[in-house]
Amino acid sequence: MSLGPLVFLSPWLLAGLLVLPVLWWLLRATPPAPRHLKFPAVRLLLRLHDPEKIADKTPLWLLLLRMLALAAAIVAFADPVLDPDPQAEGNGPLLVVMDGGWASAPDWAARVQAAEATLEQAARRGRPTVFVSLSRPLPQGAGLPFRDAGDWLAELRGLEPQPWAPDRAAFADWLAVRDGNFDTWWLTDGLSHDASGLAAVLVDRGAVQVVDTARSPLALLPLSTVEGRLSTTVAGVPEPADRALSLKVFGTAPNGTPVALARADALLEAGETSVTVPFDMPLELRNRTTRVVLEGSASAASVALAGDGLRRRKVALIGAQVQEGSQLVSPLFYLQKALEPSVVLLRADLTDSLLAAPDVVILADVGTLSDSSASKLQAWVEQGGLLLRFAGPRLAASASGTRDDPLLPVRLRTGGRSLGGAMSWSTPKRLQPFAANSPFSGLPVPDDVTVSAQVVAQPAPDLAERTLAALEDGTPLVTARDLGKGRVVLFHVTANAEWSTLPLSGLFVQMLERLSVSSGGAGAPVDLAGRDWTPEQVLDGFGRLGPPENPVPVSGARLLEPVAADAPPGLYRAGEEVVAIDVLRADDRLETLDLPAGIRFGVLGERRAQAFKPPLLLMALSLLLLDILATLGVTGRLRNSGTMQALGLLALVSILPFGEARAGTDELALRAANETVLAYVRTGDPEVDRISAAGLRGLGLVLFRRTSIEPAAPIGVDVETDELGFFPLLYWPLTEGQKPLPPAASERVNRYLSSGGMILFDTRDAGQGVAGANTQALQRLTASLDIPPLEPVPQDHVLTRAFYLLQDFPGRWAKTPVWVEVSTPAPEGGRFANINDGVSPVIIGGNDWAAAWAVDADNRPMFPIGRGLAGNRQREMARRFGVNLVMYVMTGNYKSDQVHVPALLERLGE
């Protein structure tokens, strides 16, 4: 039933309103009819004053109040809903269509719920229904497969979003060969997906209702390398407001576990359709990248996978073969050592290497090339390759440099020059600092890099701009020239240490890295066509990687097409090469779905906000409360002191909890501020909390006996509500159930950390392996905290000698590293640089210290540690760690200043 936009979900309850007149009559007769009694002594009563006069009739306003309360309750239970989008009123056949593609994934639950509601409504009306997900295979068979709407519910609940775009064109074709008219309810994702003709087809068959969520989807385009940096493009449809984006780069840790490598924030400005987000990360990390994820939207398109093309460059090393004896001084050996960690080296002759499509070709002291090789090489460079050449005796001797060789950036003088030899007056030259526009700019130039021989460029007008690095006398050391899309770079020295010490220094590796990274054409797409690719891992609709259902090889030509069921997005392998196929291709853009006129368009999720049941019930309740007061007032009982006391009590009870809470906080503050108190964070797991309390109590006893710190009984705090500022040290045991902190709590903890507090995080899982669930909980927890860079406790850390001399920090477990803030001063502007006097704000470990410290009521250890004497020793060490820890917290770096004492004493003695 509906009144305009107001819909009653349980309209039959409105029949209850018919009771109101009856109630009116009943309520009016509130004072009961009098009893008639025969009583001879009635004469004695005559002219007695009746002290309590009850009104014969309920006052009209009170009556209205009660009727209103009841009417409100009845209407509330009839579930009125203001529906800005009245459901299609028709009773004919209904087509329920879901896009069901990747763009539907972020709010999939809401979509399924909406579709359920629609199907249930259709079932109530008995409308024959067809339910179709456009991303799934369409039903076979002639005719429209109308069924009872309830039958489709099971199918709907089993549905998952698919990692490709809905195939609307195929659906339009499917509809075209099937007759029949119907109304349509279309749950769209709001994107055109290059096919907008469907709406028109649907309008021809009946009324169309299109529903979408308020949020438009975002998608990541494939990863690419821009100016040497890994970057991705976030595509969206124009929105009237800016959208903040957060991207995370995931990769593998050296031990193979997946970790987050980097993150970046970006802003998709209002009206823009895309923003390119670069990631600043070292090559080493970049090579380990497996995927980039757009946070906050779980869909296949919010994941950009990294294939081989991104990860490792192929570098062809070409040089003269040398005898075995001198292999260690061969230029190729130096290059090989420098490049091996980060690239794939190809060792073949030039022609074969070029067939393997290298990203970089390095020619080490190659003088002359055959014409065919040269032309092939030149063609390759012009296609975007990077040719890196090193000088040497052969190049110096060859005449090729004197001609205008396209494979050399500059013309060379024959023979080169040598500096600082036995027969020379000059000394080996050092390097000039790199110019700002050089790709090497910013690299520190070590003093010990000297050049004693080099090939010399012939002066030319453009020599200066082709020079990337020069010696201190201005002679070019590295020159480069663009050739086609590619580039040719020449080091004017050898790649071994014969002519200069450059290859011996770290600078050499850095320069190679810069050059290699900046090889713009390296991201050239892997040649897909012509090969069959087997899916290794595929994305599901929510962007999770998993094994493919049917790992059937897909032709490369198919992979160039948009992804679909026969070629899902994911990682494909052909031989050694792995290629990443993302949902969107690099040149795809998102476009809004254009709907023809005459289609009703609704937004999902707004309907629920307009349910009137809660406010109406609230109104009914408050009216009834008012009625109580009013009734008391009318009958004169409000003046009764007992009633007033009861009301006062009621009011007090409603206020009391707050009062108690306040009192509790004050008490906590008093206790914590009056004495030194060790505190632990309550985890919500009573057993863990009990151990924490017992552990800190045990540690307190040890401190009391051995040191001048005399802590009071430990306090458990709730980081979300309690004031943390009183506690020098928080012991925070991690449990699997640890949830990420809400922003306010994170802010509190960050403030605590930055204002001198210390938290000892204990994952307690050192006995169970490397990264247990608690460690993951720690990662979740600390994602929102300002944790400085960490390192395992160094040998000379203050923690090792704050009170006892310790080398390791066992708890119930031993032998796992304990992490503290990196002890070198934080970089300029770092948050923790000097605030904390160099005391690490966090200590992270997994040794379950509380269990080692814990004592029961009789001050006996609660948990066994190790076996026999060794166990006792370990417990003692754990206690000593606790003492050192508290000393470290209390005295800061006092102990590290002690190293200066002998010097100070000596000076005083003078």
Place this chain on the structure above:
Amino acid sequence: MAAPLHLRRDAEHLADPLPALLVAAKQLAANVSLGIHGCRQSGMGESFWQYRQALPGDAMSAIDWRRSARSDTVFIREREWEAAHTVAIWADNALSMDFRGSGETTKGARANLLALALSVLLDKGGERVAFPATIAADPRHGERHLQRIAQALSDVSAERPEYGTAPDLPPLKPATTVLFSDFLGPDDQVFPALERAAKACHCGYLVRILDPQEESFPFDGRVVFESMGGGVSFETHRARALQEAYRARLAERTERLRDFAQRTGWHMLDHRSGESAQPVLLALFSGIGGRE
């Protein structure tokens, strides 16, 4: 109202344990009818009173020769003056006496029972009983009179008022008057009638019979109280609130009745219809019989 025979039976049963009742002759009444009531002075009677010396003027026949023969003087044997007393009894039979609260008997039934039991006792003692304004108005005694009394008490045919007032006493002044009523009538009717009765008889008993509910007023809620005939009504919304005031009014009425009794030398007895009739009958017995 019980049938006369039942009333008689119950009254006999009630009176059974007590001896015959003679009205205490505290005052000499100008009543010439002979009875067995010794007047503690010489006069006409059957019982020996005293011997006295014959005085000139005494009749020769009055000389007791047997006594005189034992001495020199002549003695005259005097007899005690024996007279039958009349007791006037009124048992209120107004409508108000029909009230029965939670108990088994109405006030009227209790009044009748007491009245008849008293009559039986008096009759045994040879006294004469009169029920003014009834068919048993003449002071007589004997079995037939008792039957008449029972009939009079059982007679409900007459038109009855809401509240009873004491009847005027007969011209022959009774020695004692006993009034059984609830005395709940209007002040301006109850007390004038009592004054007249007091003038007519110096010795009297007011036996006020109330229902327990009339004493305790155990009502609550919204009630319309009506007199038994419906002539008077009063409505209250919360009867319990009136309890105090009602009890005060009742106490006031009691006090006034006591005042009246004290002033006139009468006696007042309170009786509740829910209680046993024995104590009040015993009190009357001992009061009237002068054996207090």
